[in-house]
Amino acid sequence: MDGDEHKNLRALTQSWFMPNSILKLDGRIRKLASEIVEKIRQQEGQRIDFSTDYALHYPLHVIMDILGVPQEDAPRMLMLTQEFFGSEDSDLKRKSPGESDSSGAAMGKAMMAVVEDFKVYFEQLTEDRRKNPRNDIATLLANAQVDGQPIDEVARLGYYFIIATAGHDTTSSSTSVAMWALSRFPELLPRLQADLSLIPQFIDEALRFASPVRHFMRTATADTEIRGRVIRKDDWLMLCYGSANRDEEVFPEPFKFNMDRKPNRHLAFGIGNHVCLGQHLAKMEMRILFEELIPKLRQVEPAGEMDFVASNFVGGPKHLPVRCLMR
Numbered sequence: 001m002d003g004d005e006h007k008n009l010r011a012l013t014q015s016w017f018m019p020n021s022i023l024k025l026d027g028r029i030r031k032l033a034s035e036i037v038e039k040i041r042q043q044e045g046q047r048i049d050f051s052t053d054y055a056l057h058y059p060l061h062v063i064m065d066i067l068g069v070p071q072e073d074a075p076r077m078l079m080l081t082q083e084f085f086g087s088e089d090s091d092l093k094r095k096s097p098g099e100s101d102s103s104g105a106a107m108g109k110a111m112m113a114v115v116e117d118f119k120v121y122f123e124q125l126t127e128d129r130r131k132n133p134r135n136d137i138a139t140l141l142a143n144a145q146v147d148g149q150p151i152d153e154v155a156r157l158g159y160y161f162i163i164a165t166a167g168h169d170t171t172s173s174s175t176s177v178a179m180w181a182l183s184r185f186p187e188l189l190p191r192l193q194a195d196l197s198l199i200p201q202f203i204d205e206a207l208r209f210a211s212p213v214r215h216f217m218r219t220a221t222a223d224t225e226i227r228g229r230v231i232r233k234d235d236w237l238m239l240c241y242g243s244a245n246r247d248e249e250v251f252p253e254p255f256k257f258n259m260d261r262k263p264n265r266h267l268a269f270g271i272g273n274h275v276c277l278g279q280h281l282a283k284m285e286m287r288i289l290f291e292e293l294i295p296k297l298r299q300v301e302p303a304g305e306m307d308f309v310a311s312n313f314v315g316g317p318k319h320l321p322v323r324c325l326m327r
């Protein structure tokens with residue numbers, strides 16, 4: 001979607017995600033973060049899977065609050081999101097009874113079934129919010145108008161869908177990568193503890209490293225040339241965010257985790273008209289979690305290998321086994 005159509009739809013929710021608006025979520029997010037720290041304390045010295053036990057759930061609860069989805073639906077939202085983004089992952093993809101087919105067609109069919117489930121869920125939500133309006137994004141989208149006309153069903157469902165899915169899986173992945181870095185590079189923890197104002201740059205480096213959105217596609221609107229490669233109008237181009245974030249002309253030693261990069265002009269959130277709407281929220285969630293966790297940690301060490309969700313679209317660590325000692 002481009003031009004005014006995109007601009008008008010984006011404008012509907014943009015103010016909700018601006019730095020000033022999300023500030024009011026600080027208390028609620030900090031409470032979730034401190035609950036996580038307490039749970040980790042209770043498991044001190046034990047092997048925990050930081051990804052599945054914590055990182056997956058934390059941003060999910062935040063986005064469900066903003067969207068206005070009841071917290072008891074969290075397991076359903078999580079499963080649908082994982083089935084959607086994990087459609088290439090044998091552990092996460094939706095399995096039809098008795099199905100062992102892993103062809104592209106079977107994968108497409110499974111993904112459409114997941115989309116259909118989301119659709120049913122969001123249609124019910126729309127109906128409810130039209131009858132019982134509240135101060136949430138579901139109510140805003142249920143009643144949204146552009147140029148005096150209600151937005152169409154496809155636009156509304158697409159909107160719910162991107163906020164409900166991309167709004168947490170990406171943040172979870174980046175949070176896990178930040179924790180992985182703490183466990184692999186022990187010199188980071190004391191530096192961050194001595195100066196908590198370094199946390200935002202630590203997070204930016206984790207975002208660069210994680211690049212949880214693997215790719216999006218663009219269609220060329222005109223003939224052009226990029227570094228000697230001819231691009232024709234209507235050609236399809238793949239934007240590889242992870243590759244951009246390891247561009248050795250921009251990032252010296254790109255495969256090194258280095259929170260001292262200045263500037264750290266990573267493209268994990270994209271760039272241009274479609275730049276991530278939730279970037280400030282995602283960074284705030286990560287910052288608050290590590291502001292709560294870092295001062296309480298004595299040590300975090302690897303307790304096994306981190307592995308990844310099989311996905312060429314959106315994904316990150318599936319399991320991150322670590323052991324935490326607390327102060």
Ligand code: HEM
Pocket residue numbers: 010017162163166167168170171174207211212213216241267268269270271272273274275276277278279281282
């Ligand atoms: C670490 C977390 C996140 C990362 C790495 C991320 C990354 C991205 C990327 C790469 C894009 C595409 C940009 C482009 O096409 O050029 C995008 C778009 C988008 N993201 Fe995020 N995102 C994150 C979190 C969130 C959150 C928390 C929300 C919550 C609302 C969100 C909502 C959106 C929306 C609505 C778009 C579409 C924007 C548009 O097309 O105008 N994202 N994001």
